[in-house]
Amino acid sequence: MIEAPETWLPTAIAGLVGLSLAVAVVATAWPRQAHRIGLFGALAVFAWVLGLSALFVAAGPEAEAAATRVALGGWEAPLGLMLHLDGLSMTLLVLTAIVALATSLYSLGYIHDRIERRQFWPLWLWLWAGLNMLFLSGDAFNLYITLEVVSLSAVALVAFTGTAAAVSGAVRYLLINILGSLSFLMGVVLLFGEHGVLDLVLLEARSEAGPTERMAAVLMTAGLMLKAALFPLHVWLAPAHGSAPAPVSAVLSGLVVTGSFYLLLRLWMGVFAPLATPAFGILIGLLGVAALIWGSAQALRAGRLKSIVAYSTVAQFGYLLVAFPLMLVDPDAWRVVVFFAVVHALAKASVFLAAGTLQHAAGHDRLAELGGVLRARPRTVFALGLAGVSLMGLPFTGGFIAKYLLLEAGLGTILAGSVIGVLWVVAIAGGGLLAAAYVLRMVAPAFHRGPERAGEAVSPWMDWVPLGLATVAALAGFAGTLTLHTLTLTPGAP
Amino acid sequence: MDGGWLLLAILFSSLGPGIAIFFLPEHRHRLRITLNLGGAGIKLALVGVLLAGVLRGDEYQFSLPLMPGIDLVLAADALSLLFASLSAVLWFVTTVYAIGYLEGSPRRSRFFGFFSLCVSATVGIALSGNLITFLIFYEMLTLATWPLVVHRGTPAALRAGRLYLGYTLTSGLVLFTAIVWLTLLAGAEGFTPGGYLGDLSETHALSLQVLFVLLMIGFGVKAALFPLHSWLPIAMVAPAPVSALLHAVAVVKAGAFGIIRVVNDVYGAELAIELGLTAGLLVVAAFTIIYGSIQALRADDLKQRLAFSTVSQVSYIILGVALAGPLGIIGGLVHLVHQGITKITLFFCAGNFAETLGIHRISELNGIGRRMPLTMLAFTLGGLGMIGLPPLAGFVTKWHLGLGALEAEAHWVLGVLVLSSLLNAAYFLPPIIRGWLGERREPWHEPLRDHAGPTRFETHWMLLFPVVFTAVLGLAVGLFSGLGLSPLGWVSLIVQRDYSLPEFSL
Amino acid sequence: MIANTLTVILVLAGLVFFAAGTAGLLRFPDVYSRLHALTKADNVGLGLVILGLMFQAGGPADILKLILIWVLVLAAGTTAAHMVAQRTWTHGEFESDR
């Protein structure tokens, strides 16, 4: 390296924020070329994130040392805003870059109408910038603002197709998002009222299990569960993801929902750590089990391809909830949960993109009448199957490794004597079977004997990107050790 | 890492062409055939090189870090060579057969793609060095076989596929949980002859027993042990090459091979006996043998009968392993090869009858000997081999199993062997007799000639050559079992290395 | 001292006018009469309050600002009253009126 990587890291972090914002602003200002700006911007941000991750791993701050924190505008913590980069946010930034690049390439083919292109790309680039800022933000109020940026652009993209179903899904999604944000903001205000500081690290240092923290925890967790559509508050997810354009639903299910989960994790490991009681963990775990069962049942019943995948998001997030109690017993299990979320995001995004290609070709996505198109497009069905296998947690996919680690954590809790651990292990194991059921439901028609109907022509992007992303999801298995190592570089984690 | 590249090369010799075939457009027949046969040929050659290496006693090891503390390990020892060489040889033969069988049928790129994936998984299972790698390839085999079972796309095929997945995925899950639990207890050790759980037996006796039961459920489905076998007859809906290679060799043997690995290289024979595990396994295997034979008797459809015969034959292998003595293991292991060769011959014959003359039921076999003498001869050889007539392969197995039973003082097992041989005769002799001696008045209905045109031999040459080859191979394995390189010779080498017994032969 | 008493007196007078305007709003039967009450009474009330506040104002700039406020409210009030009256005249009474 030219000099020690540490000196380059802060500028690289702020540079990432600057670059992704610049791309979004230029695309908004120059809509005619928005798609070209979008493509080059996507590649530039992707390259920058990879460079940043190389720098981060090379710099390799020991887990105890403070994560890399950048004071914006030169103003230190209590007064100014701090950007915060550690193992957890680095992993999710790389995930976002991969899925976002794939979605951008896919959108080149999916949105080819001249006028719609001008509307789609600026919103999409703002969403991506919002996600990057969300993972880097280290200030409570700034988290609220970045959540708003992400939510507004996500809602605008959901309503993009302009059909009645899309707009009604978008309105419901927007109202729930605003409610979630206000609840989150009230939590932030309570914390500010108590401690007079907004920076997460300073808050963590000062927080103890008082009434304010308890109420703030309830409000912020409820707000984020609304946004992450975690089980009891998941009502908006299926109509919104089901009727949005394919690249949007891929990002929604893959990244936006994972972003809210990331925030929950960050808060419960940091500011609200003293509040995490075993009883609370078991409650969350039970919610997770309910989510698994309800989501899979709905997925088995839904008639439309995208609805099945949307319900499977609700189900798969049940896994993350089930893993919460595991984290309370075995503190090291949080890395496994994050790895599962990463693998799920990759697999879910490629399933949605594949479903989008099929819908575009067939003109509709009613599963009963998709046989012809499924038979005519083996490449897309293979992508759907491969990503589905990763959702099931079967070998040669990231899902398998994630499920192995989750099971290991679950069994570890049983060996450590917690009886309820058996329920978690059964849920984790059973979840894979349920996933197998609804993935089979999507893939089986391709093997029925019957006429082939190629349907509309589909651009090469839409043909190959799902397969590419599905392969990346499968190869994520081999990146297991590297990801888990990066995650260890998270100070303050138990 | 020395020699690791050879193991990888063997694995990719079928994975590479497989993936390439996936992307081949349907009409590129010639390129697909060359890719297929090329891959099979290379794999055969590489396995031969590996065979020579292992004979010389070199070490082959390849490992890739998957998770902190757990690696994907490929290793070649004598036992893995046994299964790897069996699947390499039979895959070559079955590829030729499949090309002939699927002449003119649609979606062959997809078929051969998944076909190659299956064999890579099988070879992966053979070469895996620890339980986790075994599990990875084991589950991959499930996923790769499902599209072949449902290849025809008929509602019956899809129902069979759904049942097949139901059984195998559930058992895979049980296996997955058991392996994670075992790795938690004993750490991610490689397969070591004599087992690596020795020190755990005092503290975790009960959990080891529960684990063993779970592992047996996990492997039992694929090894078609009694309560978990019902998917096998129904999966006969698949095309003949699939039932021949997969349900006679790859899938079923994977289950049996798993049980062999667990009993010998995870628990170790002494610990298995001490915990009373082999006794339970013995009873289940014996019951399956009898149950399979009885069901085969009642089945009139030829492939159903062969399927149920497979159910019982595989349990011979498990019976041998469950006897846990050196002689018993020799019987079990050698039957792994013998049963593979003879059963594949029988399935090929069944395929030929169905493909050439459209005959599926045993009652329609009258006088087929005159119309298709070579195939009928192969069927006879296979049938007699199964029954266990002296010069053929079956006899060698049953002889050693008997010795093993005596050695383990389980005399009732002898009774089971005798009874099952009689039952074998009961369900194999009628089709043979009917084939040769039965007279048939009305002319043969010839579906193959209608669409493929007349052929010099009794059927398409690509269908005939594999049948003859495997029949002769079956005969040779029986006759020349004394040689060093014969399956019996190789198996005694394996046992001699594991049990460090003095050199001895039949 | 005088300035404070003058302010109090003027502001109180202004408040009286505001009270009258509100009473008119509540008591008058239809839209037009209520508009009269509001615009007339409240504007005068505001004028008196602003006059009162002028004595408290710091310098001439503040006095001018106060007058500007009064002029703007006058302009806005009259336009709004006209618009409401015209709409009621063309579209009839508001549905929601009891």
Place this chain on the structure above:
Amino acid sequence: MSLLLVIFDLVLLAGIIGVAWRCLASTDLFRAVVLFITFGLLLALAWVRLEAPDIALAEAAIGAGITGALLLVTLERLRSIMAERHSGRPHTPPPDPSGPHALLRALHDPPPERHSFFPALIFALVVGSLLVTALWHQPQSTGLEPVVDAHMDVSGVDHPITAVLLNFRAYDTFLELAIVLIALLGAWSLGRHDLIPARPAPGPILPGTLRLLVPVAIVTGVYVLWAGSHAPGGAFQAGAILGAAGILLVLARPRQLPMAPGIPLRLGITAGVALFLLVGLYGLGAGHGFLGYADAWAYPLIILIEVAATLSIALTLVALFVAGRPAGDDA
């Protein structure tokens, strides 16, 4: 003296809560909107009481003014859409017997049914009481005022709120401008403005008064922007005032919309965000950290950003009022 203030506070709070309750409980939407505007103005009064004149200005201009205008124009659009659907199509759905005239179905919300009353009330009471208890346990400590005061000399402006907004926490303000822009992009992505009917206000009176009012509004807006650096005021309040003037223009002459053709309008709305980002990136390059200014250059840069922000906020608010893509944008 403080006793009087407490009484004033209690009366004001009672008024605010009362108006809010009436607004939520009203069945007629027009009544709800008017009550909401009153609620906004009372809130502005409360912010003045809490010594936050900037926020009172913003609340009155944005909270009550712009939001009120948006709500009123939405009601107008709902009414004309329902009217057009009611008359425009022969097989209109039969007006549901229970509700009032179908034409106004969109403008009336029948009183909510009884059965969901009790759980909702309990839930709200629980949340409210938990919040109040948590707040009562909090120490009455001053917040970050001393810290801000210590850095005021370096911030380039004299008014603490502008210093926080545009210097110490400039990143938040940047994202806030971005959110306004995204809301507009979202509204534009839904459709063209000819999809959304907007009846012109009849009569010559409004255009006439506008000739008087608009220049005064522009002067006031610029004054508020200028005053922001040393007294309550600033980009957002000025932007709201100019936006209000723009909305009045839109109401007065909807036929010849003063909307500029596509490109200049697009540049106008992104000016604020673009300039802010440019200054930020320059700061990153020059070593002051992202969105950081050299002390000497702080004041001029802040003023520059504020002017651009005011321009784009005003344009965006007007465009949000029109809520449809201009035809020029699609050319």
Place this chain on the structure above:
Amino acid sequence: MNGLAELAHTLAPGLLYPTGGAILFAMGLYGLIRRHHLVLRILALNIMGSGVFMVLLGVAARGEGPPDPVAQALTLTGIVVAVSATAFALALVVHLTRLTGHAVMLPGPPDDDAPVEDISREEHHADGGPAAPHPDQDRNP
């Protein structure tokens, strides 16, 4: 008298207004759950937002010295975010009414398979507005 003064001291704005804000927040939440018309729900959300800002400004006014400028700056940011979210929500509601003929969001999870009543498909647009999508074809770009 000191009882009253002491009462006045306790009911300082730093405590009174946050309580008022909490009440507004709860009232807005109640309104959001109870009322089904979208415009009323948007109003309820705005009232909840104002509740949060009242708590924040109340917190800012705590202590003797001048109020905390950071809290006030946050409130200003919050107000602007609230107005942009409301503007976008209202635009969505107008389009929803144009497409489906009603502006009421029915409670409970919608059955996503039943297609929402899409009136726009019969409407034909004289000028160059986006063509009405083909009834069967799900209008994806």
